[in-house]
Amino acid sequence: MDQKNLVIIGSGNLAHALAIRWLRSERISRLSVLARSQKFLSQGWNEALRRRVTYDPAILGGAHLVVLAVKPKDAMAALHQVAHHAPNSAVILSVVAGISVAKIRSMLPTMGIVRTMPNICSEVGRSVTGYSLDGIADTDRDHALLLLSELGDAIETPEAWLDPMTALFGSGPAYVLEFIGSIVNTAVNLGLDRDVARQLALRMVVGTGELALTESGHTLGDIQQRVVSPGGTTEAMLRVLHTQRWPEIMESALHAAGHRAQELGRETAGSIHPA
Numbered sequence: 001m002d003q004k005n006l007v008i009i010g011s012g013n014l015a016h017a018l019a020i021r022w023l024r025s026e027r028i029s030r031l032s033v034l035a036r037s038q039k040f041l042s043q044g045w046n047e048a049l050r051r052r053v054t055y056d057p058a059i060l061g062g063a064h065l066v067v068l069a070v071k072p073k074d075a076m077a078a079l080h081q082v083a084h085h086a087p088n089s090a091v092i093l094s095v096v097a098g099i100s101v102a103k104i105r106s107m108l109p110t111m112g113i114v115r116t117m118p119n120i121c122s123e124v125g126r127s128v129t130g131y132s133l134d135g136i137a138d139t140d141r142d143h144a145l146l147l148l149s150e151l152g153d154a155i156e157t158p159e160a161w162l163d164p165m166t167a168l169f170g171s172g173p174a175y176v177l178e179f180i181g182s183i184v185n186t187a188v189n190l191g192l193d194r195d196v197a198r199q200l201a202l203r204m205v206v207g208t209g210e211l212a213l214t215e216s217g218h219t220l221g222d223i224q225q226r227v228v229s230p231g232g233t234t235e236a237m238l239r240v241l242h243t244q245r246w247p248e249i250m251e252s253a254l255h256a257a258g259h260r261a262q263e264l265g266r267e268t269a270g271s272i273h274p275a
């Protein structure tokens with residue numbers, strides 16, 4: 001059992017997913033949430049989680065590891081709180097889109113830094129999480145990696161990858177659900193029951209992912225071709241997707257998310273006030 005104090009700053013969507021997952025883990029016991037308001041707490045935070053919530057930043061004084069889970073616009077103010085209250089020996093683990101290690105370092109000159117990009121599937125231990133490390137001792141790194149491994153697959157990446165990974169995998173569950181939502185709506189229009197269509201669509205996506213993961217020696221195109229019979233239904237569907245420029249639409253959407261991640265980093269650039 002991990003005896004280190006973990007403090008999550010923020011009580012929004014991602015903070016909730018992380019807290020739920022880490023509290024389910026038998027390895028993590030000392031977890032607190034530093035909230036700013038009750039806004040999100042009335043939306044799905046159960047009693048066990050609420051008991052972990054405080055509004056007093058002094059909680060940071062006993063932290064071994066601080067998880068920064070606020071919006072980019074609030075990150076500098078929250079980092080200022082960390083600089084003021086947390087011990088120099090603490091580690092900061094940021095999940096904030098667009099806030100670079102250099103910006104965090106400018107506020108926290110001596111702390112070990114883990115910049116990460118998980119996604120909301122953390123709640124069920126199925127996130128794909130990129131991370132970059134800076135100025136962190138070996139034992140602190142091992143502790144941080146233990147926490148990330150509870151969320152799903154974690155992979156160390158160059159920091160430059162984290163903005164694209166934000167678009168592709170941090171935001172990813174949203175476009176996957178957009179895609180699944182289209183299938184469900186069409187199924188309903190074709191006469192299927194909505195709940196049945198939802199179950200089938202979700203299981204199809206999970207099944208397709210598992211098949212492709214199992215067959216990692218084959219290209220995605222090879223696996224796709226196994227579904228396509230000449231003159232058949234799949235071919236008709238793929239023709240419409242390509243005629244209506246689905247690949248280009250997806251690429252534009254993902255680029256928009258990537259550019260936004262970079263903008264968010266720049267928008268906070270003026271608000272750095274080292275403690």
Ligand SMILES: NC(=O)c1ccc[n+]([C@@H]2O[C@H](COP(=O)([O-])OP(=O)(O)OC[C@H]3O[C@@H](n4cnc5c(N)ncnc54)[C@H](OP(=O)(O)O)[C@@H]3O)[C@@H](O)[C@H]2O)c1
Nearest residue numbers: 010011012013014035036037039070071072074096097170
């Ligand atoms: N949501 C995702 O799927 C996802 C995935 C990957 C990365 N991220 C990153 O995770 C971060 C949080 O995203 P989110 O979707 O969870 O946002 P969110 O739902 O808006 O939650 C942000 C939370 O931070 C709180 N907060 C702000 N300043 C604070 C402070 N000084 N002390 C304590 N709490 C403070 C807010 O308080 P109030 O309740 O008072 O507003 C709110 O509860 C973002 O930087 C985002 O880039 C999110």
